[in-house]
Amino acid sequence: MSPSRDDVLKALATVVDPATGRDLVSSGAAVGVSAKGGAVSFVIQVDPARGSAMEPLRRAAVAAVEALPGVEKVTAVLTAHADAQSSPRPAPKGPPPDLSFGAPKPAPASKRIEGVDRIIAIASGKGGVGKSTVSANLAVALAAEGLRVGLLDADVYGPSQPRMLGVSGRPSSPDGKTIIPLRNHGVTLMSVGLLTAEDEAVVWRGPMLMGALQQMLGQVAWGRLDVLLVDLPPGTGDVQLTLAQKAEVTGAVVVSTPQDIALLDARKALDMFAKTGVPILGIIENMSTFICPHCQGETQLFGHGGAKAEAARLGAPFLGEIPLDLAIRVAGDGGAPIVASQPGSPQAQAFRAIARALMAGALAPAE
Ligand SMILES: Nc1ncnc2c1ncn2[C@@H]1O[C@H](COP(=O)(O)OP(=O)(O)OP(=O)(O)O)[C@@H](O)[C@H]1O
Helix, strand or coil: CCCCCCHHHHHHHEEEECCCCCCCCCCCEEEEEECCCCEEEEHHHCCCCCCHHHHHHHHHHHHHHHCCCCCCCCEEEECCCCCCCHHHCCCCCCCECCCCCCCCCCCCCCHCCCCCCCCEEEECCCCCCCHHHHHHHHHHHHHHHHEEEEEEECCCCCCHHHHHHCCCCCCCCCCCCCEEEEECCCCCEEEEHHHHCCCCCCCHHHHHHHHHHHHHCCCEECEECCCEEEEEECCCCCCHHHHHHHCCCCEEEECCCCCCHHHHHHHHHHHHHHHHHHCCCEEEEEEEEEEEECCCCCEEEEEHHHHHHHHHHHHHEEEEEEEEEHHHHHHHHHCCCCCHHCCHHHHHHHHHHHHHHHHHHHCCCCC
8 A cells, every 4th residue: 555645754754854853844844745656755955055965864764755665656855945044944833735736635714715626826936938928828728628717917027918818908896896807718817917007017015916916816706717827926026925825825837948047046936835835736848949930940049858857856747848939929929829829739739738737737636
């Protein structure tokens, strides 16, 4: 019989970090613990200053878990938690988060959005990597697979979903409390961009920003949704933290380009989610290869495969790659993402494959 997540936690609780004298579970160092079939994965957060000196601890943790009956594969990753000053970390309240990519868990009532089964955050470490393009196409692709999909554009600094999904006009609020979202290409959409004039520069200040996000989570009449995608602003700021605190987020998908710099930034996003207990559902490489619009030849402009290698290193699922392709940009800028406007194209198929990979993991029906 394969071990349960609790079995794995018990095994990890026997492994003591000699530097702190505390075990991996009570110190909060072991996060993202997942046990599925015989495959176990977890992340050990370490102080970056101790870096490679932690490898023996990682090996001890792997050995403790491997000793459990039914374990076939153990993936254990060391990550540096972003704030080295805070070491040793305070022990988190409650057990480490569940990184299982299976059925949604019942959430505390206050954190649930009525009628919404799962919330998936789409994040990137830095701007311009195509997070919004990926979110829009992924939303349409999931809808094409038969799911009821919502898209919340929380990119307060540059809301682009109304343009990408070809939606305009102000959402109505018949009772002055509930906001009725708009809908196009099979996707229910709400965006901060719909609450402000298109050319109006929005200077959101902290509390206002949190208020807007909470309003969009709590006051929008989303209806029944299998999944709500949240297109986050780039980086690792307040909106990300608010979302993790105020809503029961099923997990996060991180979009990265293959360049090292983008990957470094992507690492920050991954670390932030690990710290806030949000499981990583997968990594998508965008602008993976360049498709020439004239000869259709393929060039590896930014290198290729960096995100896949990083995903493997972290033990996170790699969901797929999207080429840098003029047709993808033109379609997005024209208000009909390529999955909707050219569903038979190879580019649309690449997004559909990613949607299916996500469904096979995070959106899989209950076992
Ligand atoms: N795979 C792609 N092929 C061609 N163009 C792309 C691709 N992905 C994104 N783009 C284009 O790159 C630009 C930036 O993309 P997008 O707005 O999706 O990025 P972003 O990461 O959401 O940026 P920000 O968070 O800064 O708003 C857009 O003009 C978009 O059309």
